[in-house]
Amino acid sequence: MNREVVIIAGKDPEKQTGGHSSFVRATARAAMALGYEPHIFCAAATGGITETDYGMIHKVRSPLKSFRQITLPLNGPLITRHLINYLKDKPGPHLIHSINAWGYIGSAVKKNLKRRGIEVVHIVNSYDTMDHEARGKLQGLRLAHGIGKWISNYAQYFWIKIVVENYERRAFTEADALLVNYDSVRRLLIDRYGADLNIHKVTYSPETEFLKKTSPDLEEIGQTGKVISALKPPNAPLIVSISRHDPRKGMDILIRALAKLNAAGVEFRACLLSGGPLLSAHTKLSEVLQLGATTIITGWVANPMHFLEKGDIFVLPSLEEGSGSVSLLEAMQAGRCIVASNIDGIPEDISDGYNGLLCSPNDDESLAEKLTLAIQDQSLRESLGRNAHNSFELRFSADAFVKNLKIIYGQFGFY
Numbered sequence: 001m002n003r004e005v006v007i008i009a010g011k012d013p014e015k016q017t018g019g020h021s022s023f024v025r026a027t028a029r030a031a032m033a034l035g036y037e038p039h040i041f042c043a044a045a046t047g048g049i050t051e052t053d054y055g056m057i058h059k060v061r062s063p064l065k066s067f068r069q070i071t072l073p074l075n076g077p078l079i080t081r082h083l084i085n086y087l088k089d090k091p092g093p094h095l096i097h098s099i100n101a102w103g104y105i106g107s108a109v110k111k112n113l114k115r116r117g118i119e120v121v122h123i124v125n126s127y128d129t130m131d132h133e134a135r136g137k138l139q140g141l142r143l144a145h146g147i148g149k150w151i152s153n154y155a156q157y158f159w160i161k162i163v164v165e166n167y168e169r170r171a172f173t174e175a176d177a178l179l180v181n182y183d184s185v186r187r188l189l190i191d192r193y194g195a196d197l198n199i200h201k202v203t204y205s206p207e208t209e210f211l212k213k214t215s216p217d218l219e220e221i222g223q224t225g226k227v228i229s230a231l232k233p234p235n236a237p238l239i240v241s242i243s244r245h246d247p248r249k250g251m252d253i254l255i256r257a258l259a260k261l262n263a264a265g266v267e268f269r270a271c272l273l274s275g276g277p278l279l280s281a282h283t284k285l286s287e288v289l290q291l292g293a294t295t296i297i298t299g300w301v302a303n304p305m306h307f308l309e310k311g312d313i314f315v316l317p318s319l320e321e322g323s324g325s326v327s328l329l330e331a332m333q334a335g336r337c338i339v340a341s342n343i344d345g346i347p348e349d350i351s352d353g354y355n356g357l358l359c360s361p362n363d364d365e366s367l368a369e370k371l372t373l374a375i376q377d378q379s380l381r382e383s384l385g386r387n388a389h390n391s392f393e394l395r396f397s398a399d400a401f402v403k404n405l406k407i408i409y410g411q412f413g414f415y
Contacts, residue, residue: 003414005036005038006086006094007024007039007040007097007098007099008096008099008105009021009042010101010105012057014050014052017274022207023125026205026206026210026401029207030210030402031097032055034402038056041079042057042058042060042067044059044062045062058086060078060079070159070164072167073167080109084109087118087120091118093119093121094113095120095121095414096109099124100124100126101130104167104171107122107174121412123177123179123408123409124171124179126172126189127180127323128322129188129322131160132188132320132322135157136247137156138153138247139319140248140252142247144281145247149247149278172189173194173196176198177412178197179202180201181202181323181324183201184323184348185322185323200408202405202408204329204396205329205396205400206329208330209333220303224306224307228307231270231295232293232294233294237267237312237375238311239268239313239315239375240273240313241254241270241272242308245277245279249319250317251272252282253319254272254315256289257364258270258294261368262289262290264372266376268375270291271298272297273301275299282297308331308334311336312374314327314328315338315340315367316340317341317367321344324349328340328349328350329392333392335385335386335388337356337374337384337388338355338356338384338388339371340356340357341361341367357374357384358370
């Protein structure tokens with residue numbers, strides 16, 4: 001590969017977990033399939049360049065402990081200076097592909113290099129707005145989360161509204177092309193920043209689709225089996241949820257729904273995967289509601305696909321997603337029966353009763369009802385799972401993602 005694409009990730013896709021990092025890695029792998037060498041720029045605790053199987057990661061040392069989008073006014077200038085120094089002595093045109101509000105950096109770099117006579121094409125991928133995400137967190141706050149979480153989330157919301165949203169506006173309005181994967185995101189962007197945005201809807205594929213031919217990690221598979229074997233009753237359908245313990249993700253709603261199943265005598269096993277600021281609170285809630293050996297809250301795991309492959313039902317209880325969900329696409333890929341909240345981009349992927357079941361958001365009664373239906377009807381579970389897998393194959397293949405990216409890059413002369 002002798003062509004470069006700069007991907008502005010903001011936070012380190014090698015060290016940071018979650019959907020954003022997975023999105024960055026998948027985008028880099030799609031660019032590699034087109035013959036590009038990805039150079040990923042981010043803030044990190046330690047500076048340096050790391051070579052990975054999805055590109056070169058340029059880590060810009062930051063004194064901050066957080067690398068989330070709300071740190072953009074502080075981490076943004078650090079990455080901007082580093083990227084300008086990297087590109088300023090190279091002849092253009094340069095292709096920059098930014099992720100979400102971190103596109104502010106790409107916009108600043110483009111303006112700087114233009115003054116030097118160097119051409120830059122800047123493409124931004126958006127999967128949500130910061131306002132929408134922050135409102136989702138506020139909606140999910142509970143008294144049991146404690147006064148500290150309330151103060152923190154409201155402080156973040158006002159910081160976004162007063163300061164950071166201006167950076168996001170510049171990222172989206174100054175982009176040469178603004179890519180979205182869902183109509184729900186298109187609507188959010190237009191509502192927030194106007195109808196003049198140059199929006200293109202493109203197909204996306206999760207990173208697991210690019211990795212499906214790699215050899216499995218037998219040790220990880222063995223550890224997964226040990227976790228699941230401890231759950232009781234041993235032959236009950238296995239529910240898997242992969243979601244950050246964050247107010248907008250509705251994991252407390254899922255725990256309360258599981259408690260309703262338990263009280264009604266509906267047999268199940270449940271693995272709730274991933275970490276987050278409310279992990280401890282949700283673990284305590286599970287204990288208070290006496291879920292016992294039916295349910296384990298694992299924290300972060302290296303490869304949640306191992307759990308999906310052994311599961312029967314995948315649950316996404318979110319209050320807000322903006323777009324769709326990477327973990328939901330992974331569950332579709334694995335052919336699992338899906339129960340998910342009817343919000344944002346989720347109904348663009350899941351048709352209720354065909355390739356999954358949709359429940360009302362922020363409603364443990366509705367979620368418990370749909371879970372009971374899936375648990376007690378094996379034939380329905382299997383049918384929904386097959387249809388979910390078929391839907392994935394039709395819409396979310398790696399080839400489709402790569403072809404869409406090729407079209408977008410080609411519109412700006414990058415072939």
